[in-house]
Amino acid sequence: MWTINAQERIPEVEALLRKMTLEEKIGQLNLLTPGGGVATGEVVSKNVEAKIKAGQVGGLFGVAGPDKVRVAQELAVKESRLGIPLLIGSDVIHGYKTTYPIPLGLSASWDMDLMKQAAQMAAREATADGINWNFSPMVDISRDPRWGRIAETAGEDPYLGSKTAEAMVKGYQGSDLAAAHTLLACVKHFALYGAAEAGRDYHSVDMSKIKMFNQYLPPYKAAVDAGAASVMTSFNDIDGVPATGNKWLLTDLLRKRWGFDGFVVSDYTSLNEMIAHGLGDLQAVSTLALKAGLDMDMVGEGFLTTLKKSFDEGKVTEAEITDACRRVLEAKYISGLFDDPYRYLDSKRPEKDILTKENRALARKLAAHSFVLLKNHNDMLPLGNKGKIALIGPLADSRENMLGTWAPTGDFNLAVTVLEGFKNVASEANIQYAKGSNISNDPEFAKKVNVFGPRIEVEERSPEALLKEALDLAKTSDVVVTVVGEATEMSGEAASRTDISIPDSQKKLIRALVDTGKPVVLVLMSGRPLTIPEEFELPVAILQVWHPGVEAGNAIADVVFGDYNPSGKLTATWPRNVGQIPIYHSAKNTGRPAPENEEFQKFKSNYLDSPNSPLLPFGYGLSYTTFEYSNLRLNKETIGQGESISVTVTIANTGDYDGEEVVQLYLRDVVRSITPPKRELKGFQKILLKKGERKEVTITLFPDDLKFYNSTLEFVSEPGEFEVFVGTDSDAQLSKTFTLK
Ligand code: BGC
Numbered sequence: 001m002w003t004i005n006a007q008e009r010i011p012e013v014e015a016l017l018r019k020m021t022l023e024e025k026i027g028q029l030n031l032l033t034p035g036g037g038v039a040t041g042e043v044v045s046k047n048v049e050a051k052i053k054a055g056q057v058g059g060l061f062g063v064a065g066p067d068k069v070r071v072a073q074e075l076a077v078k079e080s081r082l083g084i085p086l087l088i089g090s091d092v093i094h095g096y097k098t099t100y101p102i103p104l105g106l107s108a109s110w111d112m113d114l115m116k117q118a119a120q121m122a123a124r125e126a127t128a129d130g131i132n133w134n135f136s137p138m139v140d141i142s143r144d145p146r147w148g149r150i151a152e153t154a155g156e157d158p159y160l161g162s163k164t165a166e167a168m169v170k171g172y173q174g175s176d177l178a179a180a181h182t183l184l185a186c187v188k189h190f191a192l193y194g195a196a197e198a199g200r201d202y203h204s205v206d207m208s209k210i211k212m213f214n215q216y217l218p219p220y221k222a223a224v225d226a227g228a229a230s231v232m233t234s235f236n237d238i239d240g241v242p243a244t245g246n247k248w249l250l251t252d253l254l255r256k257r258w259g260f261d262g263f264v265v266s267d268y269t270s271l272n273e274m275i276a277h278g279l280g281d282l283q284a285v286s287t288l289a290l291k292a293g294l295d296m297d298m299v300g301e302g303f304l305t306t307l308k309k310s311f312d313e314g315k316v317t318e319a320e321i322t323d324a325c326r327r328v329l330e331a332k333y334i335s336g337l338f339d340d341p342y343r344y345l346d347s348k349r350p351e352k353d354i355l356t357k358e359n360r361a362l363a364r365k366l367a368a369h370s371f372v373l374l375k376n377h378n379d380m381l382p383l384g385n386k387g388k389i390a391l392i393g394p395l396a397d398s399r400e401n402m403l404g405t406w407a408p409t410g411d412f413n414l415a416v417t418v419l420e421g422f423k424n425v426a427s428e429a430n431i432q433y434a435k436g437s438n439i440s441n442d443p444e445f446a447k448k449v450n451v452f453g454p455r456i457e458v459e460e461r462s463p464e465a466l467l468k469e470a471l472d473l474a475k476t477s478d479v480v481v482t483v484v485g486e487a488t489e490m491s492g493e494a495a496s497r498t499d500i501s502i503p504d505s506q507k508k509l510i511r512a513l514v515d516t517g518k519p520v521v522l523v524l525m526s527g528r529p530l531t532i533p534e535e536f537e538l539p540v541a542i543l544q545v546w547h548p549g550v551e552a553g554n555a556i557a558d559v560v561f562g563d564y565n566p567s568g569k570l571t572a573t574w575p576r577n578v579g580q581i582p583i584y585h586s587a588k589n590t591g592r593p594a595p596e597n598e599e600f601q602k603f604k605s606n607y608l609d610s611p612n613s614p615l616l617p618f619g620y621g622l623s624y625t626t627f628e629y630s631n632l633r634l635n636k637e638t639i640g641q642g643e644s645i646s647v648t649v650t651i652a653n654t655g656d657y658d659g660e661e662v663v664q665l666y667l668r669d670v671v672r673s674i675t676p677p678k679r680e681l682k683g684f685q686k687i688l689l690k691k692g693e694r695k696e697v698t699i700t701l702f703p704d705d706l707k708f709y710n711s712t713l714e715f716v717s718e719p720g721e722f723e724v725f726v727g728t729d730s731d732a733q734l735s736k737t738f739t740l741k
Helices: 011-019 022-028 048-053 066-079 103-107 112-128 148-152 158-173 209-216 218-225 247-257 273-277 282-292 302-312 318-334 349-353 357-370 418-425 443-452 463-475 504-515 533-537 552-560
Strands: 030-032 059-061 087-090 184-190 230-233 263-265 372-376 388-392 430-434 479-485 520-525 540-544 627-634 645-653 659-669 680-689 694-701 720-727 734-740
Touching (some): 011 318, 022 318, 158 209, 230 247, 273 282, 302 318, 388 463, 418 552, 504 520, 627 734, 645 680, 645 734
Parallel strands (some): 184 230, 230 263, 388 430, 479 520
Antiparallel strands (some): 720 734
């Protein structure tokens, strides 16, 4: 684990630093991509080979495969003056080649052990391909489903987000960063990127410190506490200074207050983008960033091209450059690269470790665990393996939309379509397919989505002809399963939407299928919460499957046909309409709360045209079975500061299937010195209950669970009453109170 003590530096690194010229130190602060990967900015690095030889490169990304990485590593080791090996980065966001569900989906499993296994698998595959540094986990909190990158997050909640961050960091890094199957984690995007104004990507963030500390910063801190080796800055500004040049953020908070001792890298050209933010020319923003605590400049070459000049002009000191360089070198040392620069370059490993049967089996399991059953009209699901099933919809036989956004290392050609999965799993049933509609009929919209190749294909056949074919099939079938929603690139980076409903072409299809009178199951794919108030009212079953990854079709069939009973729970609230955004379960009360029954009242905090409540609350998700909660009790009525309290509840499986349930605990701090949220998630446990089984579940509230950051940003708990709620989602009704002395 990452345990550099600032007082006891690494002698090998110090010795190397003494040999380095100022230019060589600056070279280590430069991260380049030779192209080939996804370029998310306008710049792609040039003359990379020559720069490596000249000692002007600290790391690369977008290069993979032991043989290719070896070429780059040899240039650095054999042809640069000091032979310093390169960090080799990559965006392994949800699996390397064995792509598993998008992070928002994975978080819906609420299963930290599974998440850790997912990260371990990703690390094993990526390191087999020569990668030693991962630009993950993304731990940004998002309460705005218009923002496309909510797909990459664990949703809206700081407590769940912190647990997820910890599980991912530990999964990637293991207990020994020099081991051949572990890699450096990079926590991103520091900070508050998920709070971009109006859900528009890269937009400004302006937030009080109280909100930051209580709601948005905890997952970053949890990742740092778990030993994350590096941190990536975010594109947005904070208190008027972009994160990449924000000294309060990178030095005062991250290093001094949290004790982070790893290195900080910018996001893709986020250093240069400070020019557009209005903070000066490249030299000025590079100086600002170095002094703020940025160690490595991704792609922008602002450090490379201006720091020497700034040093000559007395604007930066050699000590500042040395500090940044030291942190980059320490990461290389801890990765074992000084010991053996070729340690991740075993050409036999890819075949042995990547896309193995075991890995694909895990991806299938992860996907099934990420699905959330939103509705099950007439207990329509699970379906039997029999009869004629009409599988309809633009995503039902689409390979290119299965992986989800930010899967640059995956290959959608390897993905299992829903049609294939159904045929694999329900071999006794007669499964027939029709497309039914385009994902969208709008060619202009399709063009914007299709940046990485065709994800939305607007057919030459007319929408009427597509629909007719589907309806003809539906009418002669026993049941209809329609796979609808978002194409992969309708969410993700720079894929914000102001309308997050199902596109009209597909809405029409759904409506027409329901009108046939056949039972209809909606399999809903998306990278974000959608607004589906009309579809939710229909007499249908709805299974939310996000973008499930390489085993998509098999996993969906596993759940639809009942081989796995769905257990996922939403980690971001589903609004009724975009006007409710931001909407999240841990909102505060107002001085004029709306009535509980949501009847409109003048001069109360409500809307003329919508209830306050969401369509589906945080934590929501059904099962094929039913669970009953009873007998909530606490082991104490009063506790002192520093004491824990146990909360116990009885849960019975009262339905017809074995099933898993996520038992959720919410806490309300009734009175305190700053306005408390109405309730906050403070514990959960995922349990398996056999049909007819009953279990006692105990969740302990530790002293820190009662604490919050007060107006002077101290982490404190204040005496008074606390109310505990336990149940199946954030509307949990069983409650008890206790007092903190
Ligand atoms: C994204 C990062 C990513 C980086 C490198 C940026 O556009 O914001 O999340 O790690 O590109 O690919």
